[in-house]
Amino acid sequence: MNRLAISLPGLDMKNPIMPASGCFGFGREYAGFYDLSVLGAAAIKAATAEARFGNPTPRVAETHSGMLNAIGLQNPGVDKIMEKELPFLKSYNIPIVANIAGSRDEDYCEVARKLSSHPQVSVLELNISCPNVKEGGIQFGTDPKTAAELTKKVKSVSSKPVYVKLSPNVSNISEMAKAVEEAGADGLSMINTLLGMRIDLKTRKPILANKTGGLSGPAIKPVAIRMIHEVSQAVSIPIIGMGGVTCAEDVIEFMLAGASAVAIGTANFVDPLICPDIISKLPELLDHMNVNHISELIGGSWKECEVPSLSR
Amino acid sequence: MNRLAISLPGLDMKNPIMPASGCFGFGREYAGFYDLSVLGAAAIKAATAEARFGNPTPRVAETHSGMLNAIGLQNPGVDKIMEKELPFLKSYNIPIVANIAGSRDEDYCEVARKLSSHPQVSVLELNISCPNVKEGGIQFGTDPKTAAELTKKVKSVSSKPVYVKLSPNVSNISEMAKAVEEAGADGLSMINTLLGMRIDLKTRKPILANKTGGLSGPAIKPVAIRMIHEVSQAVSIPIIGMGGVTCAEDVIEFMLAGASAVAIGTANFVDPLICPDIISKLPELLDHMNVNHISELIGGSWKECEVPSLSR
Amino acid sequence: MRKEMVSVVSQKEIARNIFELKVKGDVVSDMTSPGQFVHMRVSDSFQPLLRRPISICDVDLTSQTLTMLYRKEGAGTSLLSEKKDGDMIDLLGPLGNGFPLDALAEGKTALLVGGGIGVPPLYYLAKQLQKRGIKVISVLGFQSFEDAFYKEKFEAVGEVFISTADGSQGCKGFVTDVIKSHSFTYDLLYSCGPSVMLKALEQQVPSASGYFSLEERMGCGIGACFACVCHVNGGLPSDYVKVCSNGPVFPIGEVVL
Amino acid sequence: MRKEMVSVVSQKEIARNIFELKVKGDVVSDMTSPGQFVHMRVSDSFQPLLRRPISICDVDLTSQTLTMLYRKEGAGTSLLSEKKDGDMIDLLGPLGNGFPLDALAEGKTALLVGGGIGVPPLYYLAKQLQKRGIKVISVLGFQSFEDAFYKEKFEAVGEVFISTADGSQGCKGFVTDVIKSHSFTYDLLYSCGPSVMLKALEQQVPSASGYFSLEERMGCGIGACFACVCHVNGGLPSDYVKVCSNGPVFPIGEVVL
């Protein structure tokens, strides 16, 4: 028995760990550091209908225990991704989460149709939450109705399961989650980055050329945990959790909160070997926690003993 | 000329620095460390109509560059605060920001009426954003209409200027800000804490007895900066900025973002002398930046040169 | 109560994950009350952000040296354990109210009951009581032989009984088992340890009067943040005490454990 | 390209806020191409979170020792400056593509132009070019006498011209002033420095062919995050190169500065 195996709609994973979209490129760079076939899955960089350069530089800035990025969905466009990037990942034989973005419904649908038909793509991840693109994305991510409509449209053109990636920059995350669940989403990815900014004292201007950027890294972990804790009790589709994971203990914390799998973003930049390191540490941690199979931990913070936990 | 003096509705401050509500008690403890009269102002702990014990313990947990708290508005009630706590602060002769909280309109109004009539209270700070109290507060903080109505009611019973303290846990912070501005708010305080959670791997339950708590400290600074940057351009009432300030440079960053004064919360726990330390470092920093008066910095990140900053 | 940079004089591991840390500084001259604690920054960065509360275990007023014992557990105490001779530590203290020393007259007997990392503050207490001519009996509970410490030190100031959960040293079981099996005669009980232990004492030695030292997660450590409150026995639901500034030492029975 | 814990051999301040750091490790054996860089964690905590890119300044392959020069500026380089002999540093490298060494035949002349903290990578380059029988002329620009470093080292491998903004050493002004006032004859230009300097070179020495080494704020340092892209001259608006993995060295004129 593989104690780490997790099976989700469209994703048969030998462990719950995947690199997060945008933090892994299309895998080439990390393939120089380790054998990618150890991964549970891999989420590739957002694809848009056309090639995008993204935002001007500087695109990253550091914050306390976190970083801001405003890459702006740079990518070579969906066609080139299918031709040039996906084939590279083939030999590793891991489920691929294809992240899709756009500024209009039609763009999303075009990309969804194309990518879902690619044999290597296991599921789509609908990015309705990129905070760094002016024309679009973010309003899909903050209005439940718009998000639900988009989800429906994408579902109707996709031959693969669709996970919707939620933005944390909302008043009511459960409402968003329920709306896309009702619209047919097969799963959720959460959280994307928090909107943030840093100002340079010398220039007196925002450090990022785009002014605002997405905050990621350990700083946002408590926000992610509370949102997953809440949403996992509000919906019945599985959640791929992410936001500040840097170690095996964090993975367990996300699963106890209610995540069924865990994506690792920013930490890849800090340590390119973080994914395989975490994967190798999980069994020992399960032993230590007296857990037989990692799936037993999913939602463990609220599933049983709801009342005793309140009483302390 | 006092280069640090800032004058806001109801607040004549010799410098822009004040301890944030809930992080300074009613001043007694810090008075043991320094002469409180050096402060620009002081925000005291939230007052409610009746005495409150607050949430069960544990009430605090640490996160990367931040902390979670779920105190739950513990306080002796507005009457005791006026009788027993405010007189202590009298001799320091500093403007007092009286934070008020409640679960119903009537409670807020009662507290507002009482506190605003107290001679030592300079302004009220309407806390519509405490994430740690189930029955109330938070819905006021996420719905513009409810917030505006409450602001109107409190304004109508208050004889002192009213600052509304905004929650960052919203999709559209400018909408909230504009709603309370129209309702008559004299100023804004932002940001309150982000909702967060940590789960203990041993117990498998949330560390905080209240489960969720408010995230504060350096981790949230970029979120605060971007919200103040946005809101200060959307409204014309002044902003008391806060969220993760730990040094004089941070104060400048908040003012460049658009804050007119700056409150320091969590950092008081890390260093009880942080407020006087920062105050004493500001003049040197102004020299270094070639700034004559600190007020010149307010909104400096967007006020001039909007176009050049875009072009990089 | 002040904030001062103190310098590390020595640090060594004296039992499994138990470190003895000695620091030196003017502020130590204020540390005359056993049961008080200090609040220390363990890093210059904000990771971890909050200070760590550690009890005063022993003080040498002449050399202005403070001894602390702590268990290396999480991130904060791990960083603390890396401090080397000469390193400076940002210390706030002494904080809170210690054990009242004049509660007992000369010739009386004090029963000191410590559990695990609750033992350290009792050592300074034991020394002070003995100096005042009070007889000290110490009952110290540990998980196992490897976790036990300061037995000899306590023996120098009075009779000592050890219990270990696994029986590898002293009596097998808990401190309450030791107390039940010996019928100690004493005038006041002073105890510090995990709250399960204090609760057990309260139940199984109901007649005891004396003092408990409590622990609670802290924010400020000085009474400003209301993180560390406890309900008061027989008080209103809104009544409270703060462990950091009203405690950590309370008369037995005063607070709800 | 690998990740390795290297050990600090020595660290000293050689000019105002300029530190020379030597580290040792197996990975140094891979560092044969001047112009490449390494990406280092400066702290065990997440403060700061990201690695810091620093150029390879010199390499001793025999002793597997890497020399880096850096300017202490912000939080990261301040922490780096506190590293002591024997401390271990998590290093990723060598990264990127260095200056092509075989672009010049023996007997040819290379003009090396460095500004401030752009000077370090040129030193390893100068040594390698000289070893291949190429004549090296170095023009090094600094703010002031106090900021200048490695003049003697460069003099050991060729002719050196210094400029300082305040005239306190060498020619008063910028490197472009030195180049304009001397009419150097050279075959290729190699330069590293702030982008204002590179832009000035591009404009004021328009005929020059050669290589520029660029800087850009980085996330991953290995090509995965798209933080460090530049537009390509004459390319489509969506065309780009990554400074970290396609550069940091590019043929003059290839990328939009």
Ligand SMILES: Cc1cc2nc3c(=O)[nH]c(=O)nc-3n(C[C@H](O)[C@H](O)[C@H](O)COP(=O)(O)OP(=O)(O)OC[C@H]3O[C@@H](n4cnc5c(N)ncnc54)[C@H](O)[C@@H]3O)c2cc1C
């Ligand atoms: C008044 C007082 C005196 C103490 N004296 C001692 C002593 O002499 N020796 C000793 O080893 N320990 C003592 N403790 C407990 C000690 O403070 C904690 O073990 C320590 O803070 C854990 O820090 P960490 O970073 O290793 O653990 P982490 O689990 O990483 O700490 C996370 C957070 O929880 C808090 N925390 C964790 N455990 C406790 C606890 N048991 N009590 C209070 N806060 C906790 C920490 O302060 C920190 O804010 C005392 C606690 C208090 C309140």
Ligand SMILES: Cc1cc2nc3c(=O)[nH]c(=O)nc-3n(C[C@H](O)[C@H](O)[C@H](O)COP(=O)(O)OP(=O)(O)OC[C@H]3O[C@@H](n4cnc5c(N)ncnc54)[C@H](O)[C@@H]3O)c2cc1C
């Ligand atoms: C390929 C390359 C080679 C470099 N080689 C050297 C060298 O040999 N010696 C040297 O002193 N410096 C070099 N730098 C610049 C050096 O990386 C920065 O000075 C350093 O990262 C600043 O870190 P800090 O924490 O001190 O400053 P902070 O301002 O606190 O840094 C904040 C963030 O900005 C980034 N950053 C700040 N300045 C720069 C910059 N100029 N370029 C890129 N990122 C920056 C940091 O990496 C960090 O992410 C090089 C940069 C690059 C891209």
Ligand SMILES: Cc1cc2nc3c(=O)[nH]c(=O)nc-3n(C[C@H](O)[C@H](O)[C@H](O)COP(=O)(O)O)c2cc1C
């Ligand atoms: C540089 C960078 C680029 C990102 N690009 C994308 C993207 O293209 N699509 C997407 O859905 N999320 C993107 N994200 C968000 C991450 O996938 C992830 O949701 C977020 O960073 C939180 O996880 P972390 O804290 O582990 O990084 C990006 C994040 C970073 C830091």
Ligand SMILES: Cc1cc2nc3c(=O)[nH]c(=O)nc-3n(C[C@H](O)[C@H](O)[C@H](O)COP(=O)(O)O)c2cc1C
């Ligand atoms: C322990 C604690 C208690 C707080 N209590 C209150 C409160 O009673 N009323 C309020 O408006 N804000 C309260 N806050 C929020 C702070 O005033 C401040 O808005 C927030 O912590 C962000 O600032 P900081 O990062 O500097 O702490 C509290 C914060 C903390 C950490």
Ligand code: FES
């Ligand atoms: S720890 Fe802040 S009041 Fe006790």
Ligand code: FES
């Ligand atoms: S720094 Fe990540 S792609 Fe260059």
